Amino acid sequence: MRYSENKAVLFAALISAGSVGAYMFWFFLIKHYPLSTETSDWGAFGSFLAGTAGVSFALATVWMLAETLRLQRSELSLTRDELAQTRKELAETSAAQKKQVELISASSKIDQIHHLSRQVDENISGLLRESYGNIYRGPSVKLTLETGRIDHACDNDQIKAVATQYAFLLSVLLRKENKPYFKIIVDIVQALVFKHRKALVTLCDNGYMDIYRDDIRNHGKALAWFDSAELMPRN
Known part of the structure; x- marks a missing residue:
């Protein structure tokens, strides 16, 4: 995200610098106009900057916004994948725990039957004697x-x-x-x-x-x- 922001700011700065440079090159080096003392001229210069630098910075802002949305979608996709993996792991863990409980229950049940069978065997043996x-x-x-x-x-x-x-x-x-x-x-x-x-x-x-x-x-x-x-x- 930081790299994209830097690119957008650099893009806007280059456009602004290029606009100002072109303005100065035309009026000072080609036309040989001196700096104006008229406020109307400076107002026109401000409008020129607003139309060039302002638009470039607006485009940079849109660019950063689009990049932010793209990164958010990417992060949401990764989050969904991680959640899906987590649910899968939880389901597998739950199934393993359930199976373990069933095995323990089965083992306990069989032990009870063994104990009961021995008791019945002792009772029958005693009666037969x-x-x-x-x-x-x-x-x-x-x-x-x-x-x-x-x-x-x-x-x-x-x-x-x-x-x-x-x-x-x-x-x-x-x-x-x-x-x-x-x-x-x-x-x-x-x-x-x-x-x-x-x-x-x-x-x-x-x-x-x-x-x-x-x-x-x-x-x-x-x-x-x-x-x-x-x-x-x-x-």
């Missing part, structure tokens, strides 16, 4: 379930408790908020099912899972029977 029907030195619940011989006439609250623990874990698997992590949670639950598979198959075969809602019952049977085709998240 108990004597069936609370009979002293009687067969364990695990042995009863693994042999598939369930005496429905006996008190079978222990077996119902095992089914309840299994159904509870399945209900967590089928929660809508866990849908994005369904396959990972299935792998976690399958590890527990594999450990107690014979007992859980007996539960399913003897109708202990039938009292729960359809999706829990169906997924419980699919996991116990390793039928992966029947496993799918709930809508």
Whole structure:
């Protein structure tokens, strides 16, 4: 901007100097006129300067104004580009932060499922170690379930408790908020099912899972029977 201003001022000064020089060259060197003492002559000289130097400085002003507008447009264009780049960077940063939050949330959710699965595993293991029907030195619940011989006439609250623990874990698997992590949670639950598979198959075969809602019952049977085709998240 400073260079353009200098050019405009120099242009106006040269025009003014050239006009005065031409005036003096014509009247003093060619015509040999002396300096006038008449105010009218000096008024005419002032009008001459106003018509030459004044116009040149006016043109210089217009030039500087046009240059200022051009620079402002250029700066506005650069500002828009910088703002667009800033918005893009902010959007990328926001997306990265959102993804990071999602990853942290997913990791936390999976850790919760792992912890819950271990608790259910401990509960089921404890129930399977108990004597069936609370009979002293009687067969364990695990042995009863693994042999598939369930005496429905006996008190079978222990077996119902095992089914309840299994159904509870399945209900967590089928929660809508866990849908994005369904396959990972299935792998976690399958590890527990594999450990107690014979007992859980007996539960399913003897109708202990039938009292729960359809999706829990169906997924419980699919996991116990390793039928992966029947496993799918709930809508």
